[in-house]
């Protein structure tokens with residue numbers, strides 16, 4: 439039998455790119471599968487399979503050349519994972535992927551574990567809609583049950599009329615209707631689940647602009663009790679999914695202090711990018727270590743860190759002014775994407791500093807300058 443010398447990565451976006459960079463640093467080779475011929479990770483992969491995710495030849499190539507497979511994208515058909523699982527190790531497992539792909543399965547999963555979420559209704563038909571016309575604690579947020587990301591596939595609704603309109607506009611077979619939370623803060627927890635032990639990264643505090651992550655500050659300024667609660671919930675989720683791989687749990691903390699799970703992502707996460715420079719081991723290093731069955735390593739925070747996303751909006755027909763970012767303690771990453779569309783994640787930068795306040799100020803100043811320059 440030929441030696442299986444590659445790691446399989448399903449998806450070639452920026453998370454796949456940064457994973458491949460970590461893998462290369464550790465002397466590993468990666469085969470990336472992605473239908474987009476221009477995808478970022480395809481450009482640095484050791485082999486790039488440019489087909490759809492169910493292509494039999496591609497899946498056979500992965501099985502022949504890899505003994506382990508991972509993903510960076512939750513909308514891979516879970517059938518792909520089911521097929522691969524029969525032959526090679528697949529982290530995350532197909533069941534975890536299936537649950538995180540569908541907001542209805544995800545909410546039911548949390549409910550079964552008695553993990554708090556927002557109040558919600560499931561909408562599968564117009565009939566379900568009419569049954570909830572007595573809601574009197576608007577506003578709510580309607581979300582398509584599948585294929586939502588970066589705030590796409592959702593709308594805030596302030597009354598029943600707006601709900602009906604959004605239901606028609608969003609065009610999906612099924613939805614979750616969620617109470618809009620009066621947010622004090624959003625935080626996320628990246629969990630690195632090794633076959634024999636879990637490593638939790640420092641919790642990050644996230645701000646969004648237009649429902650897209652804008653900034654992550656680490657460590658999150660939350661109480662020890664909240665931190666313990668978040669650790670407990672995350673561990674319950676990973677155990678119950680028999681999870682191996684990287685999992686991110688997004689949390690809401692309401693103005694009244696309630697901690698709720700917003701959603702889970704069965705992969706590395708944008709809010710964990712700070713860990714590349716901010717931690718002794720990044721989320722991508724952990725992903726490689728888990729796949730190679732290496733020992734769990736702690737990820738201590740080296741210094742307070744602030745990460746800011748660079749969206750296509752900052753380009754507007756010209757190159758980004760990189761000299762505005764260049765400075766001591768500031769690290770930037772560009773993802774090799776060709777077309778800087780509005781809302782598209784083109785890169786990010788991370789500021790690390792002995793003081794979180796100072797890191798935050800430097801990050802805000804750089805972002806404002808980049809915006810003014812556009």
Ligand code: ADP
Pocket residue numbers: 556579586587588589590616617618619620621624646649650688700701
């Ligand atoms: P996506 O898959 O696009 O990340 P999310 O459900 O995480 O979808 O929503 C994106 C962002 O929209 C959240 O991070 C939060 O800022 C806001 N949001 C979503 N749902 C709610 C809610 N129920 N209450 C308050 N804000 C919300």
Ligand code: MG
Pocket residue numbers: 688701
């Ligand atoms: Mg989200």
